[in-house]
Amino acid sequence: MIQQAQENNTRILSRDTPAILIPAGTPIVLPGGTPVIITQALGHSYTVNIHGNLARIESQDADALGEDIELPTFELPEGDTLDEDYLYKVLSSCYDPEIPVNIVDLGLIYKIKIDHTDDKNLVEIDMTLTAPGCGIGPVLIDEIQYKVKSIPEVDDVKIELVFDPPWNTEMMTDEAKLQLGLF
Secondary structure, rough: OOOOOOOEEEOOOOOOOEEEEEOOOOOEEOOOOEEEEEEEEEOEEEEEEEOOOOEEEEHHHHHHHHOOOOOOOOOOOOOOEEEEEHHHHOOOOEEEEOOEEOOOOOOOEEEEEEEEEEEEEEEEEOOOOOOOOOOOOHHHHHHHHHHOOOOOOOOOOEEEEOOOOOHHOOOOOOOHHHHOOOO
16 A cells, blocks of 8 residues: 655656546546656555645656555455445544545545345445535545445445535544544
């Protein structure tokens, strides 16, 4: 898994690179030859500062930053069965691109349910966002879908975006609060 990048980690993009503008969620293309600063490298994606703006670059484009491409894989250990604990572990690899805390520790996951019907596993997830108008919401939903569907035992994923109860910092784990200096 990609580790946290060092502060002021400047790179020159080796090619035109697709990215998502943060916090708007707008897709953009960063031109090759552009200097960027990696501010966060967690959960198989990179957050970069480009001319004072933040953008998210996915792992499949890590080569443009001079990094190895490291695509996530989530296979259950042999003998284990698909359960909520494993799904929480997978979701812990999804990070808010502005905050170096995963979405589970942020308290964004409200419910996980596995429906075993007709020899198929449907995973249902209720989640929220730190703010209702967050443009990164669709990006996080796509990431969750991709990662959960990559588990061979999962046949389908349904994600429900909910805002009741509204998210607040009390929903964060103590570890997340400590990491963000909220104690």
